[in-house]
Amino acid sequence: MARDLAPLVDTLAEIVGPRHVRTALPERVTYAKDGLPTHRRVPGVVVLPGSRDEVIAVVRLLGALGMPFVPRGAGTGLSGGALADGDAVLIVLTRLNRILKIDARNRLAVVEPGVVNVRLSVAAAPHGLQYTPDPSSQTACTIGGNVAENAGGPHCLKYGVTATHVLALEVALADGRVVELGSPGGEPWGPDLVGLFVGSEGNFGVATRITVRLLPVARAVRTLLADFTSLRTAGEAVSAVIASGIVPAALEMMDQSCIQAVEDSVYAAGYPRDAAAVLLAELDGAHEAAVAADAETIQAVLRAHGARSVLVAADAQQREKLWLGRKKAFGAMGRLSRDLVVQDAVVPRSTLPDVLETIARIAAEYGLTVSNVFHAGDGNLHPNISFDGRTPGLRERVEAASAEIMATCIAAGGTITGEHGIGLDKLRYMPLLFDGDSLAAMRAVRHVWDPEERVNPGKVVPVHACREWSGLRMGRAPNPGAQSAIRNPQSAIDRKATAR
């Protein structure tokens, strides 16, 4: 911790209690990474508020001091989004884990941001309801993090990603003002501000209270596992399924190397180890007969498009096993090698077979192991590169291969993230996709929420690539009084108060 931060720490401790301010190096080091551990930043101070009011008080204090800060949920993000530098405060929201309300009649829930995704579905289950967006990380990640990343999940193919399910938000802005966005009954008028906030990657403020839609748990479900002897055929089958006109609840693909990792783990699901790829498809709905008929159709389509066999889950237990294997696949990759980076890109579905082949070729050229596990129905790819970071020069090779994979996806008409966000990791790809004016426009939108760029600074928009950047850099004076304020935080608050 920088010495300058000491007085700030005392004031933070007054707000949240001394036990919930972390300043020692070993403690801060545990917050240096998220789910993509190739990025590492040790935060200056870590603070764990225990209530909405404490969050707001902390944000207000930091606003008064002009200090940068970063909100963090469970730290399962896959783009380095929840990392803070040594001059910034990390606000960890895991203690805000209360489900404030489940309104079964109106099918909505109000939660604090640190509620773990799956816990909401568990709490809603007695009402026959669920929180539908189901990122594979759902047993760990927070709903606040889901909102910030606009998280997707296997079942978002049919039901839509997080944005579709958020009705209203309470947000603490950079300076500690609290605003309400949206309404439980739906957006009342004008622009969709909730939609604007969802996916903002912690750049627009801290979500302190979240109202989400709950949906009924499907009454009829069929889960199919189709296996293929070539990756290309599996890719082609994806388009065929979608072309059938039936929208599966989920359509996921895993390749052979991913199958091996899962089958070696405690989550072994019974995927055929000799398959080049498997597709996991789920059909659901309210009527048994209709879902059964859809499942028949999809089975036939899969067979006609090269599936070696199609297995239908016999019961709920087998279905759960098939899904657990899929959802824990990323976590199982540690079995392949010591280090792992996962990429996230979306390509037009029709290009899947070609793109998968190109990725395999790039992997071979760079001598790397790439495993694929992804939301095939959306064309949302997740190539995972396994490597041993201790081998000299290998990290650079992995970076180069990643860049080439990204370029391939963009060339195929795709984009550089489907659900993991830009964070730190994808900053360098932004200029490949957007010109300076577009990036400047994004930045201007951010300034509406956070004019000083203090919330999660340095993420998402690569500042140097913005058209107006050079001008801004020269024009922007360092925040006056920030230095003295750090030494005497209380005086800064007083000054702000009198200024108002």
Next chain:
Amino acid sequence: MTDRGGFAALDPCVHCGFCLQACPTFLATGDEADSPRGRIELMRAIEAGELAPDDPALALHLDRCLGCRGCEPVCPSGVGYGRGLAAARALITSRRGVPPLARAALAALTGAGVSRVVYALTRALRATGIPRWLAGWGRVRFAMGMLAATRPAKGGGGRRRLGEVGGGASRSNLPPPPPTSPVLLFRGCVMEGLFSHVHDATIRTLEVNGYAVREVPDQVCCGALHEHAGLESDARRLARLNVAAFGDGDEPIVVNSAGCGAMLKEYGHLLHPDAGGFASRVKDVTELLAARGPRPGAPVDATVAYDPPCHLLHAQRIAEPPETVLRAIPVLRLVKTPDAAQCCGSAGLFTLIEPAMSRAVLAPKLETLAEARPQVVATGNPGCLMQLGAGLAAAGIPAVARHPVELLDESYAAAGYYA
């Protein structure tokens, strides 16, 4: 290969976070430094020499780890958290020594001469009935509750006690006993000092199921508490003595303490190749009983919540056998609480050394138990029996903590097996 010891078992961690919600200390504080993933970062840092093992801010969070290994079975990558922790704790202890309180507790509970006196005194105190009166929250009162929880149920060994339905099977209509096979009993220190009635029940119930239980002289403490305290060489010394005491026959070694069982099964890693055979002979008492059915006893009219000890469920991955044992008791109603698989906060010396965290971990469990309203909480480990017993008493929940074989023993007594 350079010998990195237990640290190598941490290599597969990819920082995914799937273990966070399985960790009782993370659930209690929400702090990454109190999570498996955060602790793995710390352990990696001390192995790499980036952080000092005796840095108090680092040691604090590794000390606060229960060693419950709830993080292992959920990890898709198969990270060997427990092995890493043992290596890290050994490194920490080599730098800063064992904290005085832990050292005193170790000597009192496991020291060859001292412990005999300590146990005799505590048994005398227990017999006065005073600890039961004093049981409550607060350091001393909780310890009294723990002691009270070690008291054998009223009525003494092998006789009828708990809500018996009466009658039951009579000896004449019982099937003949299966062939007699020899097993060796591991007695341990806390089990021997405070739970000798559980040993008695173990011997009786095993015999009903065709096992002939033999005593083994010269056996010593398993060394688990030493290993938790980072005293690896002491643990190794005890392990060698036990390996010698139990000889190289092939009779199963029966253990009724999950913590000791987990440790004995680790001897292969602790002593390297020479103890692999020993480890594979170690069996939890419920494993042996379940392998024979076990034979049903007389009905016991009681509601029982089974609470698996972490060192049985997570470390030894034994889930079914204890429930099979309890299901051999007719009428007995087995209830499941949603957080049964989570640690109770006992964790060896942890409850004495880290009382605040220990109680914080226990609290949610007591809440669900208060809701489930069992008469008995069954668990197969001395630490858990004491922790849960003390917690139930302090929270005023009208239930007692008992070892599963004690319940089977009662059911057998009522059935007339011992008449």
